[in-house]
Amino acid sequence: MTDRxxxxxxxDHDDQDEFRNDxxxxxxxxxxxxxxxxxxxxxxxxxxxxxxxxxxxxxDSFSPGTSMKAWTFTIMxxxxxxxxxxxxxQTQLDPEVAETTLVARATQEEGVHMSDLQRALDKLPDExxxxxxxxxxxxxxxxEAASICGVPIGTMKSRVARGRAxxxxxxxxxxxxxxxxxx
Amino acid sequence: xELMLTDRKPxxxxxxxVGGGSQQPGARPPGWAQGLRNLYDSVVSEPLPDSFDxxxxxxxxxxxx
Numbered sequence: 425m426t427d428r429x430x431x432x433x434x435x436d437h438d439d440q441d442e443f444r445n446d447x448x449x450x451x452x453x454x455x456x457x458x459x460x461x462x463x464x465x466x467x468x469x470x471x472x473x474x475x476x477x478x479x480x481x482x483x484d485s486f487s488p489g490t491s492m493k494a495w496t497f498t499i500m501x502x503x504x505x506x507x508x509x510x511x512x513x514q515t516q517l518d519p520e521v522a523e524t525t526l527v528a529r530a531t532q533e534e535g536v537h538m539s540d541l542q543r544a545l546d547k548l549p550d551e552x553x554x555x556x557x558x559x560x561x562x563x564x565x566x567x568e569a570a571s572i573c574g575v576p577i578g579t580m581k582s583r584v585a586r587g588r589a590x591x592x593x594x595x596x597x598x599x600x601x602x603x604x605x606x607x
Numbered sequence: 608x609e610l611m612l613t614d615r616k617p618x619x620x621x622x623x624x625v626g627g628g629s630q631q632p633g634a635r636p637p638g639w640a641q642g643l644r645n646l647y648d649s650v651v652s653e654p655l656p657d658s659f660d661x662x663x664x665x666x667x668x669x670x671x672x
Contacts, residue, residue, distance in 0.1 A: 440669075444666050444669070447666075448663070448666065451655060451659070452650070452651040452652070452653070452655075453651060455650050455651070455653070455655075456647045456648070456650035456651045457647075459646075459650045460646070460647065466658075469656060469658055469659070473658075473659065473662050476662060476666070477662070477665075480666065480669065541642045541643065541646060542646065545643070545646075556643060557643075557647070560643045560644065561643045561644050561646065561647035561648075562647065
């Protein structure tokens with residue numbers, strides 16, 4: 425083996441290690457996005473694991489210097505939607521699961537009970553829910569979120585606005601102010 | 608109660624934000640907006656469950672190849 429070949433292999437190995445470490449560092453964010461998409465924690469974690477394996481297999485198609493978070497979220501979203509089309513919404517939120525996973529983290533200061541929020545989120549059309557998750561919770565810009573979902577930026581802005589309005593309507597029954605109601 | 612979200616008059620002064628659809632300047636953001644963020648962050652801060660052990664081992668082995 426020539427020195428140049430050895431150097432190239434060593435460099436490839438370093439790149440692979442870096443890719444793997446970056447991918448693993450994103451696991452918590454992938455789990456959070458998947459939880460929002462699926463509702464069910466176990467199903468969400470299955471989605472994350474499948475996404476990680478797909479990302480690993482497709483690592484050569486990742487462009488270094490671009491956002492790995494956006495890249496993995498795109499893979500996850502596409503996989504989720506494909507499964508959804510195959511098996512239209514097994515993802516109805518189990519109220520009991522929501523209570524056990526979300527209530528413990530609710531606080532008075534949040535105003536909205538977390539389980540109520542998850543249930544409301546689950547009532548939104550898929551495209552509005554993912555738009556709110558990406559922009560409102562995931563910290564993506566409209567442009568990044570539009571790229572992840574494969575839609576024009578104007579469409580993404582519209583989805584966020586409509587999702588926001590719908591969520592507000594669901595959570596604020598007539599005559600009540602959500603922001604100040606106890607959890 | 609009539610929600611301000613139904614008011615379609617454009618407001619060039621008010622800065623748009625994800626959670627700010629019906630806020631007055633200086634008002635608290637709607638509970639759901641912060642709640643959405645908290646919902647996401649609460650999962651981010653969770654430790655990885657044991658079900659991820661196999662996945663981590665697979666990636667470790669792949670990196671050693």
